[in-house]
Amino acid sequence: MISETPSPPYFAVIFTSLRTDADGDYAETADELLARASRQPGFLGAERARSPDGWGISVTYWESLDAIEAWENDAAHVAAKRLGREKWIRAYALRVARVDRSSRWEADAPGG
Amino acid sequence: MISETPSPPYFAVIFTSLRTDADGDYAETADELLARASRQPGFLGAERARSPDGWGISVTYWESLDAIEAWENDAAHVAAKRLGREKWIRAYALRVARVDRSSRWEADAPGG
Numbered sequence: 001m002i003s004e005t006p007s008p009p010y011f012a013v014i015f016t017s018l019r020t021d022a023d024g025d026y027a028e029t030a031d032e033l034l035a036r037a038s039r040q041p042g043f044l045g046a047e048r049a050r051s052p053d054g055w056g057i058s059v060t061y062w063e064s065l066d067a068i069e070a071w072e073n074d075a076a077h078v079a080a081k082r083l084g085r086e087k088w089i090r091a092y093a094l095r096v097a098r099v100d101r102s103s104r105w106e107a108d109a110p111g112g
Numbered sequence: 113m114i115s116e117t118p119s120p121p122y123f124a125v126i127f128t129s130l131r132t133d134a135d136g137d138y139a140e141t142a143d144e145l146l147a148r149a150s151r152q153p154g155f156l157g158a159e160r161a162r163s164p165d166g167w168g169i170s171v172t173y174w175e176s177l178d179a180i181e182a183w184e185n186d187a188a189h190v191a192a193k194r195l196g197r198e199k200w201i202r203a204y205a206l207r208v209a210r211v212d213r214s215s216r217w218e219a220d221a222p223g224g
Contacts, residue, residue: 001167005205005207016171018114049162049163049167051163057169059126085217092114093114093117093216094216095120095213096213098209098212099126099207099209100209102206102208103205105197
């Protein structure tokens with residue numbers, strides 16, 4: 001789903017990853033991690049997609065760089081990332097960015 | 113795949129969208145559009161994922177905001193976006209961001 005983010009500026013963490021073939025508790029762990037992220041101070045939203053070929057992108061939105069840093073240092077997050085590298089993730093790129101402009105569109109929106 | 117982007121800063125366009133059920137030439141048009149983007153001045157790379165439920169995220173990376181603006185005004189791009197809104201896309205969010213930090217990891221990388 002599309003996150004109801006406020007007017008810019010705010011911050012985004014773009015996480016692009018390739019899954020391994022291992023299945024295990026990946027989906028459950030990822031969902032738990034996202035639920036935990038959503039309870040952190042400064043969390044604004046998340047958007048995720050994963051193609052059947054194993055490539056996925058998740059973007060989380062945050063009020064500040066401090067909020068991102070606090071989440072990166074969260075003990076449960078650190079543990080989940082270690083588990084991810086050991087079991088589920090073959091490669092990833094992580095980018096931290098400042099969102100300066102945004103727009104939305106919906107097919108059924110009034111005037112859309 | 114993960115884009116071989118240079119050291120930050122550079123810019124990202126994060127496009128999150130929900131497909132309609134219509135199929136038609138969507139994949140072909142999206143591929144053509146990405147090929148066209150990749151020939152624009154300042155294009156640095158692209159990453160895409162689309163879940164079977166219809167939600168997708170594509171991120172394109174650019175050297176400058178001017179490069180992004182030029183691409184947004186590209187006639188073929190404008191026409192493809194209009195077609196997308198008419199036929200294939202039910203909702204989208206578009207965010208322009210400045211990437212200030214990045215890291216990468218691969219399972220088989222030396223020392224990884």
